[in-house]
Amino acid sequence: MDPSESKLGFSGTWSMAVGGMVGGGIFSTLGVVVGIAGAWAWLSFVAAGLIALAAGYSYVKLAVSYGEGGGAFTFLRNINAEGFAGSLSWVLIVGYVLTNAVYAFTFGHYLGYVVGLGPWFPRVAGVAIMLVFVALNLRGVGEAGGVEIILVWFKLAVLVGLAGWGLASWNPSMLSRGVPDAGIWAALFGAASVFMAYEGFQLLTYDYDDIRNPHTTLPSAVLSAIVIVIVVYVLVALGTAMLIGADQVLQHKEVALAIAGRQAFGTIGLVVVTIAAAFSTGSAINSTLFATARLTYTVAEDGELPEALDHKNAAGIPDRAVIGLGTVAAALAAVGTLTTLVETASLAFLVTFAIVCGLAFQKHAGSRIITGLGALSATAASVALVVRLVRTDPMAIVFLAILIVIAVFGRPVLLRHMRTKKSD
Numbered sequence: 001m002d003p004s005e006s007k008l009g010f011s012g013t014w015s016m017a018v019g020g021m022v023g024g025g026i027f028s029t030l031g032v033v034v035g036i037a038g039a040w041a042w043l044s045f046v047a048a049g050l051i052a053l054a055a056g057y058s059y060v061k062l063a064v065s066y067g068e069g070g071g072a073f074t075f076l077r078n079i080n081a082e083g084f085a086g087s088l089s090w091v092l093i094v095g096y097v098l099t100n101a102v103y104a105f106t107f108g109h110y111l112g113y114v115v116g117l118g119p120w121f122p123r124v125a126g127v128a129i130m131l132v133f134v135a136l137n138l139r140g141v142g143e144a145g146g147v148e149i150i151l152v153w154f155k156l157a158v159l160v161g162l163a164g165w166g167l168a169s170w171n172p173s174m175l176s177r178g179v180p181d182a183g184i185w186a187a188l189f190g191a192a193s194v195f196m197a198y199e200g201f202q203l204l205t206y207d208y209d210d211i212r213n214p215h216t217t218l219p220s221a222v223l224s225a226i227v228i229v230i231v232v233y234v235l236v237a238l239g240t241a242m243l244i245g246a247d248q249v250l251q252h253k254e255v256a257l258a259i260a261g262r263q264a265f266g267t268i269g270l271v272v273v274t275i276a277a278a279f280s281t282g283s284a285i286n287s288t289l290f291a292t293a294r295l296t297y298t299v300a301e302d303g304e305l306p307e308a309l310d311h312k313n314a315a316g317i318p319d320r321a322v323i324g325l326g327t328v329a330a331a332l333a334a335v336g337t338l339t340t341l342v343e344t345a346s347l348a349f350l351v352t353f354a355i356v357c358g359l360a361f362q363k364h365a366g367s368r369i370i371t372g373l374g375a376l377s378a379t380a381a382s383v384a385l386v387v388r389l390v391r392t393d394p395m396a397i398v399f400l401a402i403l404i405v406i407a408v409f410g411r412p413v414l415l416r417h418m419r420t421k422k423s424d
Helices: 010-022 025-066 071-077 082-115 120-138 146-167 186-193 195-210 214-251 256-301 319-335 338-362 368-392 394-423
Strands: none
Touching (some): 010 146, 010 256, 025 082, 025 186, 025 338, 071 195, 082 120, 082 195, 082 394, 120 256, 120 319, 186 338, 186 368, 195 214, 195 338, 214 256, 256 319, 338 368, 368 394
């Protein structure tokens, strides 16, 4: 059998890119963005999507240029910026942990809404699903297979069907019913706040060697996937508002799509949307945990994380990374709020994507107009989100500031100390 036969072609690569984004994105972020941008929530998804499109372009052009995957860490290491790569990897890993916390949080709340066992259940369910996927990954079943591709199409069918049903009853007043009268500029703050809804495409850059003809397949699959996801998010944002009104989206932001499903199709709609949300967030947890553990192992192997994380179990799985990442994500899902988790994760990815776009611009990887605009827009969105968080959630900024200080200044000291201690 030709080894290339087992690799992902265009269809598989495209489906994985879409699944990585839709996996938890729209289920987690719609209520958050409506609370910020009001009637302009749909425009927030367009603006965030355009930044993601420029970032995706930069990622695939750099991957093709270097002929290998690995994402931001590998790209920076290839220009001998190991220290910077190590610092950024810490920020990126925290972004992934926060993202998994969002997925677990969302899973718990959708399941809890259907089960109705009280306010304690969603938190417990979120922690439980996180621990389930930790156990599965430790056994070596974290890598996605053909069934995941089928699930992607199921999720798309549910989302587009729900959106279409809502749009058939078009009523523009539903977009602003019961929410603050946000101006069009609020859409930019909304875009920055929910940017994590698009981050999933970059997981594919870690699978560069598992893609057939990656120099052509990866760019076409990733970029077309981002465009499709932008369209789906806009349709869902508009269609959901038509079904239940912006006020209900905001009031039930943790489970807005389930409410819309019930409004459209009764109990069957509620159950189908909940199943889609459960599969979406579950598969997103699985793929994100798997990829982040591999990234953590690679960074530790390169000496930019403590050596204890440079360890694999008998199944060849970076077990300590899986356990550590999963445990922290479970804890955050248990104590965090949806808006704080979404916005802090979005900021981590905006910073990372701005740097990747800047690197692509510097290396002349692809069109400098696209990569330059990507760097500028991601930077501007990062600043906008920092301004918003300072006003609304200063503790989140304090947390990220401490993280950056540790990553930039504390990391080299910690690693030197550990190496010195080992040599003694």
